[in-house]
Amino acid sequence: MAPRAARPHRAGPPDGEPRFEVPPGHRVAGYRVGERIGAGAWGAVYAARRDPPGSGPPGAGPVEVAVKVLHPGRLSPGQRDTMLQLARRELRFSRRADHPHLIRTLAVATLDDPAHPGLAGALALVMERAARSLQDVLADARAPRPVPDAGRILAEVAAGLRHMHTAGWVHGDLKPANVLLMPDGTAKLADFGLTAELDGTHAYAPPLGSPDHVPPEWWSQRTGTHGVALRPSADLWAFGVLAHQLLTGGLHPFLGATARARSLAALAYARGSAPLRLDAALPERWRPLVTACLAADRRQRAEVDLAALLADALGAGAATTVPARTAGRRRRGRRAAVGAALLAGTAALLTLTGAPEPAAPTAPVGAPPPVRDAVRPGAIPRDADVPAALRGPIDDAARRCPETEVTPVLLAAMIKAESGFDPAAARPATGEYGVAMWTPSVFNAWAQDADHDGVKSYLDPDDAIAAMGGYVCWLAQRFKQRGYSAAELPALVTAGYRTSDKTVADAGGVPDRVKPHVTMVLGYLAEYGGSTAAGS
Numbered sequence: 001m002a003p004r005a006a007r008p009h010r011a012g013p014p015d016g017e018p019r020f021e022v023p024p025g026h027r028v029a030g031y032r033v034g035e036r037i038g039a040g041a042w043g044a045v046y047a048a049r050r051d052p053p054g055s056g057p058p059g060a061g062p063v064e065v066a067v068k069v070l071h072p073g074r075l076s077p078g079q080r081d082t083m084l085q086l087a088r089r090e091l092r093f094s095r096r097a098d099h100p101h102l103i104r105t106l107a108v109a110t111l112d113d114p115a116h117p118g119l120a121g122a123l124a125l126v127m128e129r130a131a132r133s134l135q136d137v138l139a140d141a142r143a144p145r146p147v148p149d150a151g152r153i154l155a156e157v158a159a160g161l162r163h164m165h166t167a168g169w170v171h172g173d174l175k176p177a178n179v180l181l182m183p184d185g186t187a188k189l190a191d192f193g194l195t196a197e198l199d200g201t202h203a204y205a206p207p208l209g210s211p212d213h214v215p216p217e218w219w220s221q222r223t224g225t226h227g228v229a230l231r232p233s234a235d236l237w238a239f240g241v242l243a244h245q246l247l248t249g250g251l252h253p254f255l256g257a258t259a260r261a262r263s264l265a266a267l268a269y270a271r272g273s274a275p276l277r278l279d280a281a282l283p284e285r286w287r288p289l290v291t292a293c294l295a296a297d298r299r300q301r302a303e304v305d306l307a308a309l310l311a312d313a314l315g316a317g318a319a320t321t322v323p324a325r326t327a328g329r330r331r332r333g334r335r336a337a338v339g340a341a342l343l344a345g346t347a348a349l350l351t352l353t354g355a356p357e358p359a360a361p362t363a364p365v366g367a368p369p370p371v372r373d374a375v376r377p378g379a380i381p382r383d384a385d386v387p388a389a390l391r392g393p394i395d396d397a398a399r400r401c402p403e404t405e406v407t408p409v410l411l412a413a414m415i416k417a418e419s420g421f422d423p424a425a426a427r428p429a430t431g432e433y434g435v436a437m438w439t440p441s442v443f444n445a446w447a448q449d450a451d452h453d454g455v456k457s458y459l460d461p462d463d464a465i466a467a468m469g470g471y472v473c474w475l476a477q478r479f480k481q482r483g484y485s486a487a488e489l490p491a492l493v494t495a496g497y498r499t500s501d502k503t504v505a506d507a508g509g510v511p512d513r514v515k516p517h518v519t520m521v522l523g524y525l526a527e528y529g530g531s532t533a534a535g536s
């Protein structure tokens with residue numbers, strides 16, 4: 001499970017929260033809790049055993065189970081509400097859906113033990129117990145080798161998804177940690193906390209999700225009173241990412257050292273400014289499926305016939321040969337034999353909606369990036385004081401961001417206020433360096449080798465500005481998700497860049513201490529003629 005800090009949008013226990021533990025031997029809904037298996041953002045998962053083993057009514061379910069304990073203690077009321085909502089969804093879904101490739105939730109209980117007051121009020125979900133998750137499998141994988149049985153696992157995951165979609169549900173959080181392998185190797189979908197019931201063409205769920213697996217449209221969605229809109233096409237995108245990961249031993253289809261960077265790469269692809277570059281190790285016969293699932297346009301994804309694509313990819317008793325990798329990479333091959341019976345069963349099971357034609361990515365490989373400034377203002381005026389050498393990097397950084405409010409003039413105004421356009425600027429007292437005044441440790445999370453010299457350096461204007469563009473873009477998305485208007489964004493992202501998105505959110509706007517800096521940036525922005533473009 002990824003550390004919380006890497007998943008900023010996903011609420012969890014506050015920093016410094018002591019590790020939450022259910023003591024071994026604790027009884028929950030007729031099961032005795034044993035060792036801890038894992039932990040997620042909301043609590044921990046334990047192995048448990050029916051106690052005594054013969055207890056319970058006939059057909060009471062398995063003796064060995066997993067108990068997920070959701071800890072409400074010390075969470076804010078908002079977080080607690082969201083958590084309860086997730087637990088209720090999980091139970092509601094499990095009561096209505098039963099399928100060999102979906103983990104069953106057997107019971108829900110609220111812990112209340114006077115001997116352990118710290119556990120009071122914690123919610124416990126009793127589930128079928130799996131042997132491991134695909135996350136564990138990927139942790140042991142050796143990229144770019146596919147994980148063992150990748151084809152079969154994908155077919156089973158698709159069968160579970162198909163069942164959900166035809167029953168009118170969207171999973172909403174498909175990712176390796178939420179695909180569990182039973183002791184006999186069967187794959188089952190788990191974690192239905194974000195699962196939502198379709199109402200027409202889409203459903204609503206809390207605005208959570210895992211950045212590495214949410215589709216590009218997720219980032220620009222506004223949160224309404226019911227949460228964000230979820231569609232089956234979001235599961236299709238996540239399935240495409242998962243397939244790429246399983247078939248390449250864990251490689252994500254979008255490059256980046258962090259989930260944020262990978263999300264930005266996916267967004268750049270979705271807006272047509274970068275082609276889809278699947279890893280060279282992805283077997284040729286799986287490419288149509290992965291490409292179709294990763295269609296940038298969700299309407300194209302909705303038309304994907306996963307059954308047909310899976311049948312083609314699996315091929316009856318087929319051998320899957322991995323193409324030679326590009327220069328400097330290892331050459332290797334693999335064979336994946338798939339039983340004809342499984343294939344026949346899978347093909348019969350998996351008929352998703354729509355036409356069989358796989359969708360192509362919206363940006364053809366090698367297509368030039370669209371010129372955003374032709375449709376939206378915000379280009380740096382010729383006579384502005386922005387040095388010629390920085391104009392290209394600033395334009396590129398703005399162009400990579402799908403948010404129209406992140407314009408070249410806004411970035412230029414911010415850079416002028418940060419460093420006066422001086423690549424050698426330094427403020428040792430506060431530990432900020434270079435043209436974009438990066439704090440080195442923060443830069444590392446956003447670093448880009450924009451000039452392709454093999455080094456990511458905050459002292460290199462190209463790298464520093466590219467990383468700044470990525471961070472500013474992410475800030476703009478965060479503030480939009482919180483419902484701020486386009487007119488407010490220049491001030492908010494400037495304040496967020498000087499402090500953090502959390503500081504701005506906590507202050508409910510520009511914090512007092514950075515107001516003079518923000519006023520300076522807005523002044524430069526107006527000088528560059530950017531106030532209209534930014535909508536302020």
Ligand SMILES: Nc1ncnc2c1ncn2[C@@H]1O[C@H](COP(=O)(O)OP(=O)(O)OP(=O)(O)O)[C@@H](O)[C@H]1O
Binds near residue numbers: 130
């Ligand atoms: N039914 C289960 N049987 C066995 N192991 C499980 C079961 N459910 C979860 N786990 C393990 O416990 C870990 C934590 O699960 P949990 O659902 O709490 O969080 P997560 O899915 O990893 O992350 P998130 O916070 O995003 O939901 C999983 O990664 C998995 O390894």
